Amino acid sequence: MKALLPALLAAALLATAASAQPAPITLVENGPRAERINVAVVAEGYREADLDAFQAAAGRLIDALFATAPYDRYAAFFNAYAVPTVSAEAGADRPARSEARDTYLSATFGCGGVHRSLCLGGDGERRLNALLRDALPEYDVALVLVNDAEYGGSGGRVAVVSAHAAAAEIAVHEMGHTLAGLADEYGGGAAAGFASRNTATDAHPAHVPWSAWLDDATPLPTPDDAAHGHVVGAFEGAAYADHGAYRPERHCRMRALGHGFCAVCNEHHIGAIYDRVSPIAAAWPAESDVTAGAGRLAFRVDALVPAGQARYEWTVDGVTVGTSAALALDAGDLPPGASHVEVRVTDATDEVRDSTLVPLLSDVRAWTVTRPAATAAESGAGGADTATRLGLAAPNPVRHAARLPFRLAEGGAVRLSVYDALGREVAVLVDGERPAGLHEATWSAGALAAGVYVVRLEAPGATATQVVTVAR
Ligand SMILES: [Zn+2]
Structure with missing residues (x-):
């Protein structure tokens, strides 16, 4: 009985220590958390004295992410936060060298037998979930930044990257898995590949998920040569298989770093963004x-x-x-x-x-x-x-196209047309039955010479005209 109380006390203190991590730091906030994709960059393998370095590295990672297509154009859809954690030791485990580090999320190299594959070991993923549930419950994407200079990373439900100089490149690739649900497009093995959004096991157009991008001029399978360097086809070598699996383009960031996303991976990013925002x-x-x-x-x-x-x-x-x-x-x-x-x-x-x-x-x-x-x-x-009336054309003068609102007091046959200064009809914008109420027509004036034109509305029981100037 005597030993129980100190044991309980120690457990309570440990629990407190585990949950009392420093508060998240806002890196970018473009809108309410409920209406944006919230990216959490989580520290791993950083000691208390390293937290300034973590915040700086997280900021650089987010800056690099939002300088990369398509994130650059869609940055307003995201918020980003740095979520600090304090580890007893710096770095990550290397089981191949029997190196173990005491870190908050138990990051380790060598996941799945691949040395450069860096993931969370032990109960790291459970601890990460508990941490984010408390610190940033609105997070959508977690990106764990591991304080280790060796090249490494992994994707999946959580993206993990090391603090290697290529961290941002790796992070963007891993976000392809985590945010856009994409598969790896590299080959490398004799194993059978698999089908996904951006990989196929059959090069027939009916079985390629990106068939909307295919045209008749591109052969399938597509030759892996410079002549087909920028077309969407079906290139052999994908999903960890050198044969029998196909990818959309010759080059893609899901295949090798140093390239942008292919058209198919790009569209799945944009789809994933609008699926959430x-x-x-x-x-x-x-x-x-x-x-x-x-x-x-x-x-x-x-x-x-x-x-x-x-x-x-x-x-x-x-x-x-x-x-x-x-x-x-x-x-x-x-x-x-x-x-x-x-x-x-x-x-x-x-x-x-x-x-x-x-x-x-x-x-x-x-x-x-x-x-x-x-x-x-x-x-x-x-x-x-x-009353039936013709609203003001906008813009006026018009260079390319003008909107022409009009209202009908009653439904019936309507004709909305445009005449030039010589009285010749140059455009018919509406010619048919329309219900009572407000309507709008668009006049494309781009092909007409500069000058004065007359818009004429003929409606049941009323006609109206308006002068519109075309400018060049
Ligand atoms: Zn791709």
Whole structure:
């Protein structure tokens, strides 16, 4: 009985020591943790005196990651944190040389019999889970940085890299496994390969998962030569097998460091990013139920999508009324009662072709806008405007394309056309039946000479015209 109390006390102290690690340090914060991919760089094999070096190394690792495609363009989708731990000794175990180090997560070289494979041994993975559960429960990707200068790393549920000069290169490769679910594309053995997102065991186009990237001009299997250095095909040698397994491109970071990701591995990264984070950062009004009063209703959406790649589509009760980041509605644009206003934001990148990934690249926000019956009644007495009208072209002057909003008091046959200064019809933008409500047409004026043009709306019971200038 006497020995029990000190033993319990010692256990309690040990437990305290294990959980009382230094607090995480924010390296990059682009948004709320619940709405970003949170990368945790976790220290392993760093002593208390080494923690400044750890923070600096973690910062360099994150800087290098976000300088690498496609992370460079999608950096706004990520937060990054340095999670310190204190080890009694520096470095990692080397079982082949019977070297053991007392470290927090028991990192060891020689995993699976491969010396440069560096992973967490013993109960390291359990300790890592416990640590992150306390320190950074919102983490999505854990990257363990091992304080050992020898080249090494491994991927899987957790990515582990050494502090070798190539750490960032290794980390980006291991993130390919951990974040994008990719397989290794290197051969090297006589074992049978396996099929995955970026490896195939059959070079027939029907059995290659990246068939969206194949064209008829590329032979399958694809010759491993310079003439096919930048095409997507099916190159033999992948998934640890030299024969009977195929990879998408001749070169890829999942095959060898020093190269970028191939087109297929790149698209799976972008898919993985949008699988976790919406392309919509924020939208206004903040409330989803809105009442249309006397003033204008201003809608706006902020996209996380890389510059120049965002597409917007606003609809009112299923009819497209806008294609920019903002939309303004008058009460008179809406029928009495409730209307469904929706914006769809899409990353229009041409880097994603896989039909299972494409739907991840867009998201919607929706509002229910109620126009009180009283407002509708007022409009009849000259209040809100419900008449058929042609909205202002934007931009005007136009160089390439202009948006032309128009509203119909009643449904029916509509013709929206453009005439030049000599009265010749140069474009027909709408010619057909349209329902009552707000609409928008796009006029591509890029091929027209500079000058003054007239846009003419012919609708049931009304016609309207507007002068638009084409500038060059
Ligand atoms: Zn690849």
